[in-house]
Amino acid sequence: MTKYPRxxxxxxxxxxxxxxxxxxxxxxxxxxxxxxDPLHNAFVQFSHRAYEEHGIAVGRYVIMPNHIHLFVCGPNxxxxxxxxxxxxxCLQRVVALPASPAGRRLQKTSIWQRxxxxxxxxxxxxxxxxxxxxxxxPLHAGLVANADNWPYAGKIITIDRI
Numbered sequence: 632m633t634k635y636p637r638x639x640x641x642x643x644x645x646x647x648x649x650x651x652x653x654x655x656x657x658x659x660x661x662x663x664x665x666x667x668d669p670l671h672n673a674f675v676q677f678s679h680r681a682y683e684e685h686g687i688a689v690g691r692y693v694i695m696p697n698h699i700h701l702f703v704c705g706p707n708x709x710x711x712x713x714x715x716x717x718x719x720x721c722l723q724r725v726v727a728l729p730a731s732p733a734g735r736r737l738q739k740t741s742i743w744q745r746x747x748x749x750x751x752x753x754x755x756x757x758x759x760x761x762x763x764x765x766x767x768x769p770l771h772a773g774l775v776a777n778a779d780n781w782p783y784a785g786k787i788i789t790i791d792r793i
Contacts, residue, residue, distance in 0.1 A: 656747040663696035678787040690790035694783035700765045
């Protein structure tokens with residue numbers, strides 16, 4: 632039997648002083664469920680509430696059909712994994728899942744991959760440079776001719792300390 636190495640701890644447990652995280656979260660089996668007005672509205676509302684109630688700042692973001700890129704930072708006690716779980720649950724509620732062959736909605740099945748990718752932006756990394764890469768995702772995917780025309784991207788709070 633092959634023994635797999637233990638998964639490293641989430642980065643929020645490694646870095647103590649409220650870093651800026653670059654996060655990517657994908658749908659299960661890369662199903663194209665996310666780039667919709669209801670999901671975008673729920674994401675924006677969740678992000679505003681997170682800032683107003685907990686001081687958690689979502690900076691720039693792009694919602695693609697099967698994944699979301701975002702930049703986020705929070706106070707010293709911010710737990711990225713817990714926050715991402717709440718975000719995923721919130722967004723799952725507004726996703727219109729296709730019906731099963733029996734005609735029932737498959738709402739009990741999670742739309743998300745189990746984990747997410749997170750990267751701490753180091754002081755020598757440029758947030759604007761990273762954003763340009765993320766912003767161009769819809770362009771590279773052939774969804775728009777100009778990245779500025781993608782309706783499911785923007786900025787909630789300005790994160791300018793990097």
